[in-house]
Amino acid sequence: MDQEDAQPIQGQGRRSGCVLTSTCIPIRWPNISSNWPVRQLSVVDPLRILTNLLPQLRTSLTARSDRQFLNSPRLKSTMLTRIRAMSSRTNKLAIFIDGPNLYAVSKTLGFDIDFRRLLREFASFGTLLRAFYYTALTEDQELSSVRPLVDWLAYNGYTVVTKLMKEFVDASGRRRTNATMDVELTVDAMELAGRIDEMVLLSGDGNFRSLVEAVQRRGVRVTVVSSIACQPAMIAEGLRRQADTFVDLKELESKIVRNRGERV
Numbered sequence: 582m583d584q585e586d587a588q589p590i591q592g593q594g595r596r597s598g599c600v601l602t603s604t605c606i607p608i609r610w611p612n613i614s615s616n617w618p619v620r621q622l623s624v625v626d627p628l629r630i631l632t633n634l635l636p637q638l639r640t641s642l643t644a645r646s647d648r649q650f651l652n653s654p655r656l657k658s659t660m661l662t663r664i665r666a667m668s669s670r671t672n673k674l675a676i677f678i679d680g681p682n683l684y685a686v687s688k689t690l691g692f693d694i695d696f697r698r699l700l701r702e703f704a705s706f707g708t709l710l711r712a713f714y715y716t717a718l719t720e721d722q723e724l725s726s727v728r729p730l731v732d733w734l735a736y737n738g739y740t741v742v743t744k745l746m747k748e749f750v751d752a753s754g755r756r757r758t759n760a761t762m763d764v765e766l767t768v769d770a771m772e773l774a775g776r777i778d779e780m781v782l783l784s785g786d787g788n789f790r791s792l793v794e795a796v797q798r799r800g801v802r803v804t805v806v807s808s809i810a811c812q813p814a815m816i817a818e819g820l821r822r823q824a825d826t827f828v829d830l831k832e833l834e835s836k837i838v839r840n841r842g843e844r845v
Contacts, residue, residue, distance in 0.1 A: 672707030673777045679784030680716030686815045695839035702836050714739045717746045717760035767792045774799045787817025
């Protein structure tokens with residue numbers, strides 16, 4: 582090709598990083614995308630150039646604009662708010678509280694729980710179908726220290742499940758009491774598994790790991806609330822690993838703590 586033929590056409594020159602000539606030469610568009618292939622086009626057909634490049638240009642600009650839009654902090658905040666609002670309307674959940682275990686965790690962390698605030702906090706996560714509280718009582722229920730709490734819970738939105746403590750003599754001859762409510766809690770959880778989207782278990786007892794696994798197989802998400810903020814940790818490692826979500830009770834303290842002087 583002669584040097585004269587390689588001169589730019591009069592009035593055309595360099596535009597958008599390319600040289601337009603009267604011959605077929607490679608044309609690059611580095612301002613659009615450096616990964617696009619080099620095209621062999623002719624300036625005698627400008628309509629063909631626009632026809633080939635405009636769809637790719639439109640796609641590139643749209644994708645870039647969409648990324649900027651989706652990454653904007655304002656949009657993320659708005660989307661998160663709407664997602665939480667939609668989730669709270671459709672998410673059906675049930676709460677299962679292992680009373681003695683939760684009491685031990687809260688005392689270790691150094692605060693008392695306001696069960697009214699606790700119920701309100703978890704009710705904000707969705708449609709609360711049931712809130713179960715499990716505990717064992719002594720034979721002389723009138724003298725039981727937990728009796729006032731049980732009565733209050735029964736009148737304030739909780740389903741209270743109790744049974745009498747049983748005394749027995751172990752192999753070494755020592756008298757012991759059986760106050761676990763594992764069976765009762767497991768039966769209720771399995772019965773409700775087909776009608777809820779999420780199960781909230783307030784216990785660190787490792788015996789519930791199999792229950793959590795069984796409920797998950799039915800498509801239910803499981804949130805376990807206990808604590809690893811103290812030494813030793815108040816939750817079994819197997820149960821914590823099995824849960825979909827683990828919430829440390831210490832993180833909820835400001836939302837569920839009972840102020841001094843307040844009654845149950």
